[in-house]
Amino acid sequence: MTTGIFQDALDGRRIVVVGAGSHTGRRLAETASAAGAEVILAGPDAAKLAATAERLAGPAVVQPVDLADEDSVAALGSAVGRFDHLVSTAAMPANGPVAALDLAAVQRAFAAKVFGPLLLAKHLAGQVSEGGSFTFFSGIAAWRPAPQRVVMATANGALAFLVRALAVELAPVRVNAVSPGIVDTGAWDGLGTGKDEFLAGVAARNPARRAGSPDDLVRAALYAMTSPFVTGTVLHTDGGGRLV
Template identity: 55%
Template sequence: MSFEGKRLVVVGGGSGIARRIAVDARDAGAEVTVAGRNPARFAESGVRTAFADLTEESSLKALAEEAGEVDYLVALASAPANGPVTTLERDAVTRAFDAKVIGPLLLAKHFAPRFREGGAAVLFSGVAAWRPAPERTVMATTNGAVAFLAAALAVDLAPIRVNAVSPGIVDSGAWDRLGDAKDALFRRTAEANPARRVGTVEDVSAATLHLLLNPFVTGTVLHVDGGGRLA
């Protein structure tokens, strides 16, 4: 099981997780393309970049055509629509489903004919599906849908393998917007979950690459949450 000579496309996500996956796969010998609405942010990562908008099927079709034959696909975009149900805007809810569910489904549509033998895809769910919280209804629902989508695609696209990663609280840079409150959140998280720490981008990347390479794992969700869903 090796990434040498393999071709990987990583779609969506401007966080440190996408960057870590791309760099780790590249360092392991893969030819990596990172695609998103702002691919320039990955220019310094030493990987190929391409444009993709998960709300526009035409761009996903174009991405697949540009990529040609591939071995692996990772989809990890998100567009959270958080807040009380009574204040939710339909457009925000639709964007959330486009990023986590509809977009990845359309990626599967256009990439499925292009997978080489032994190909695999990884979608991204999240711990909110297993631990719903107030004002996180859309997040919990979209992440839950990803788990079912991965299982359904694993059957529908077999022998292409399809799995999902479900991260918990991860120090990916996404929480930096909280300022000083970030440290307090991480401390509470570490105290509550069985692993007694928050996750790192390296943790999530390692899990993702494992799912891509392991030829006997498909249709499953790998929880990378320190046991947070159990706390």
């Protein structure tokens, strides 16, 4: 995607991307790097982070982190030092019927979406430069709950309220969330030949009349990061999917 409208806001900045080994996190890191940012690549899989680092145009630091482990988050803070913006795309779904839910899986889901963001705020908020921000990823399930998505809906909903509280608590550091709808990030590749039909159905129902792309999410995250009058906000990047 083009970085032109964000170039001035990102050039020379330090950006922490938690989840940089994933599709969306990787794309965000690539875009920020192309715009002149130094990127700190964080996430649980060092090999995937290294693979992302190889794709970047500019300098990068690889720092593994486990959002379920406070010592690991504290170590991330020590390694990062001062920075301008942090974005976390972390997610760990725990889908299935309520009667079959595994507590450990539920705890991992909340570690990614709720406990992890809290720990990131606890250990890194004091290191954010003037005008800086946190951006976390929620999701449409909070507004459009579905069977076997109880944990996903609840964790994403909790995060949406968390960013409002953190925006007040951490001010003037800004805190926002991006809430994706159905986006072709690779998450639906398991549908095989049925993926195209599924995404076509999503496009037919959405007011925007299309499914989302990773670049849609990157644009939303960059807007949240670089807009100095936006905080405590959820940017619904779902093509209007939550409305229908």
